[in-house]
Amino acid sequence: MTAALLNSWDTDDRRALRDLTRQFTTKHVLPDLATWERNGEVPRELHHTAATLGLLGASTPESVGGSGGNALDMLAILEEIILSGGSSGLISALFSHGIATPHIVSSGNDDLIDRFARPALEGRMIGALAITEPGGGSDVANISTTATRDGDSYVINGSKLYITSGTRADFVTTAVRTGDRGHAGISLIVVPTTTTGFTVSRRLEKMGWLCSDTAELFYDNVRVPAQNLIGEEGSGFGQIAQQFQGERLSLAFQAVATARRCLNLTTEWVRSRETFGRPLSTRQVVRHRIAELATEITAAEEFCRSVAVRWVDNGGMLAETAMAKNNAVKVCDHAVYEAVQLFGGLGCMRESEVERHYRDARVLGIGGGTTEIMNEIICKMIGL
Structure with a gap:
């Protein structure tokens, strides 16, 4: 990553934002996430808690009820929630305003903003x-x-x-x-x-x-x-198409964060899990599988971050956002598969975090436009 791109992600403000997100996830999400999975929803008060901390409106202007910043701030939040043990399903529930309100905010309609966008960004409405x-x-x-x-x-x-x-x-x-x-x-x-x-x-x-x-x-x-x-x-089709790019980048970042989280969990597991008298991490076939996965994830992260920075700076990027999503989903699919496989029987149990990521990952290639639709966009943009 170039120095300019690195500086876009590694700033004092974004490090502080990640710390805040990690604390929020650890304190307000992880203790109850399994219960919410069984209940099929997250409580409304979680929206208010996240809003109070400034997480819901991190990419929305303060003038309409947000907490300022840009899309990179929100992407950092989504990434950190998963890296801290949260899930893409939790993000889907907690941040649905992120696909419901941008059209309202972009319209500049003060009445709609005051009645719907502002209350959603403040955690008072869903x-x-x-x-x-x-x-x-x-x-x-x-x-x-x-x-x-x-x-x-x-x-x-x-x-x-x-x-x-x-x-x-x-x-x-x-x-x-x-x-x-x-x-x-x-x-x-x-x-x-x-x-x-x-x-x-x-x-x-x-x-x-x-x-x-x-x-x-x-x-x-x-x-x-x-x-x-x-x-x-x-004007609805144009509005939808414009906002789809942000949604696709969000899903791409959730995919690479899920992949990274599964890599971290699996690396820790193979170090501690012993078979036939020695740790799994001492076996070359396991080590090489993890090495290849780490390489794929790092490359996908770098590409997603590069596309996100250029999208925020310049707009456009229709083909690149589609590429970022498809590539991230492919890498995530590989990561969750390897994680469950290397965890063995435990990887199939609901008590295992990688089991949840395995199930959650499947929707990432469908939501925001399927992999096939992304490929059609890419083909069109490259002249096929």
Whole structure:
């Protein structure tokens, strides 16, 4: 990493932020994480605690309720939570405002900011983002949930699937169709979950991210004020595409942090675990597997950090953010597999941290755009 990139990550402020995050995770997360996994959600008070410490709004301007900083600060927080023993599932639950509020903040709409973004950044409300529908996953341009203008209101009908924080959310930033077919007809509207006609159809049971509640949502003639529209009608697709890059970098950093955490746990394990009278770490086949994994993880970390710095400085980076996500997910998949394998029977037990990471890692190649969609973006950007 160049000196400039290194300086972007290794500053006094970011070291202090990492220390704060580590203390938060150790004190407020680790003692109860297993319970939250069994319960299928994290408590609302955790949002308030994280907000009080300035963690929820670390990449959002103070003028809208955040604590300042930029995306690098938030990425450092996410990375440190996992390195301290937290999980990507915990991050999904605690930071769902990170995909629900950026569109609101970017719009500059003071009314929406005051009613939804600011309370979410202060830990007083929980936000969710609803894009995916039962009939399609990553095909955002073909959303079928409709919002029809009726005087000073929009009337929304349709359903959404796989919505993070959907069962706990106070508001849902919802992708709807306000115009004709295709991407030009997509808009974003904020829907308070207390609105008549809005229901959580069912709570979904998942392979991983067990402490992150996920839901199917149903909109039956849901009437919301027209001022809940984010930006202009028809601008939703562009808003979604713009914010997707940040979400993909977040998932990339969670992937490499998970890989690094599993490497650290596995290295400690093979040093202490004895088979046939000597530690696993003395066996060449084990040592070389860990050496190769350490090399892959370090390379993925360097690439993710380089892309993140250049994205914050210059914007754009559509192909590189897709590459960073796919590469990080691939390395993470390798790391969690090796961790469980080298832990042996213990690696398959719920009492083992690597078991949780193995399950949680699987969603990283799906959320924020699947690996296949990332490859399509890369192909387009390189001229194929």
